[in-house]
Amino acid sequence: MKNTEIEIITSISTLLKAKALKIAIVPHENPDGDAIGSALGLGQVLKNYGHEVKVLSPNSYPDFLKWFSAEVPVLMYNEDKKTAKNWLKVADVMICVDFNDASRAGILEKKILEFPNKKVMIDHHPYPKEFCDFRISETSYSSTAELVYDVLCKAGFQSYFSQSAAEALYTGILTDTGGFSHNISKNTFRVVAELLNYDIETDKIQSAVFHNFSADRMKLLGFCLNEKMQVFPEYRAAVISISKKELEHFNFQPGDTEGFVNYPLSIKNIVFSALFIEKDDFVKASFRSKGDFPANAFSAENFNGGGHLNAAGGESELSFEDTLTKFAQLLPRYAHQLLKTTI
Numbered sequence: 001m002k003n004t005e006i007e008i009i010t011s012i013s014t015l016l017k018a019k020a021l022k023i024a025i026v027p028h029e030n031p032d033g034d035a036i037g038s039a040l041g042l043g044q045v046l047k048n049y050g051h052e053v054k055v056l057s058p059n060s061y062p063d064f065l066k067w068f069s070a071e072v073p074v075l076m077y078n079e080d081k082k083t084a085k086n087w088l089k090v091a092d093v094m095i096c097v098d099f100n101d102a103s104r105a106g107i108l109e110k111k112i113l114e115f116p117n118k119k120v121m122i123d124h125h126p127y128p129k130e131f132c133d134f135r136i137s138e139t140s141y142s143s144t145a146e147l148v149y150d151v152l153c154k155a156g157f158q159s160y161f162s163q164s165a166a167e168a169l170y171t172g173i174l175t176d177t178g179g180f181s182h183n184i185s186k187n188t189f190r191v192v193a194e195l196l197n198y199d200i201e202t203d204k205i206q207s208a209v210f211h212n213f214s215a216d217r218m219k220l221l222g223f224c225l226n227e228k229m230q231v232f233p234e235y236r237a238a239v240i241s242i243s244k245k246e247l248e249h250f251n252f253q254p255g256d257t258e259g260f261v262n263y264p265l266s267i268k269n270i271v272f273s274a275l276f277i278e279k280d281d282f283v284k285a286s287f288r289s290k291g292d293f294p295a296n297a298f299s300a301e302n303f304n305g306g307g308h309l310n311a312a313g314g315e316s317e318l319s320f321e322d323t324l325t326k327f328a329q330l331l332p333r334y335a336h337q338l339l340k341t342t343i
């Protein structure tokens, strides 16, 4: 943990080693495997220690992540504000995981900023904002789940791990690295090896996460690759776009388009991929890149977003059609960077 001073870990350890705390763990909006895996893994260890823990998610998450055996309750703020608000009223500590800017928590942003007691942030995205009392921000980590493991060990919670905690953290690492294919380091595999000490069933997790799609989702993917992918070989870029009507046609369920943005990067020589999805009042953008082409800077400069160097997201207020035109018109401006990227 290059960025984290030992004093921060000591303070967090002192904070969390108090007796029987009430803790709220908050992942970002539209939680992915890392956000929900980090929250449940951390929550389970703190529960095993003797705290009362609830995960407070801004909204729901895909069904394929709902098989976790963790005993920590998850409250969806958009579905049951009353129960969630009551927990925030009594909570002694809030821990924000897998985001570093309160606005990434969507409708929970104000509640996070107003929370009167101690707040901890554990995250691996660049450019963290100041909104927590204790901040752990480590961009060299593959995933927040990998970081949560190291933080818990360093803070003295090693003996409170259990199978369900390890399963949740393993899932976070597995999903954020695309099945151990990117952002991995020696430390990632060390943490994974230590998590395997808790007898987690990796085959079961692999099936639950990657082999659990509906037939409609597979057909939507086929449709997108066949009819909705536009390749710009001269800019080493590609884009997939999906309208609301098309999503409805394929009986879209949350999580169905997860991973679609990665496919164009399998094309030889393509280093930048974008996915635009039409929502009710905006267009959601996802970007992936290879080498040193900065997907996060591209998103921040043009689509009001951010993220990691090779995986970023953002939004467009333009119409769906105008968003696609804007993307195509931006490529020449980035041609120099796209063409010099080595992979």
Ligand code: 5GP
Binding pocket: 125, 285, 286, 287, 304, 305, 306, 307, 308, 311, 312, 313, 314, 315
């Ligand atoms: P995804 O494409 O999977 O939605 O997001 C990829 C990465 O970009 C994630 O690490 C996520 O945190 C970040 N990201 C996604 N959407 C946004 C956004 O609207 N704003 C910012 N700042 N980051 C985003």
Ligand code: MN
Binding pocket: 034, 035, 098, 124, 142, 143, 144, 176
């Ligand atoms: Mn993450």
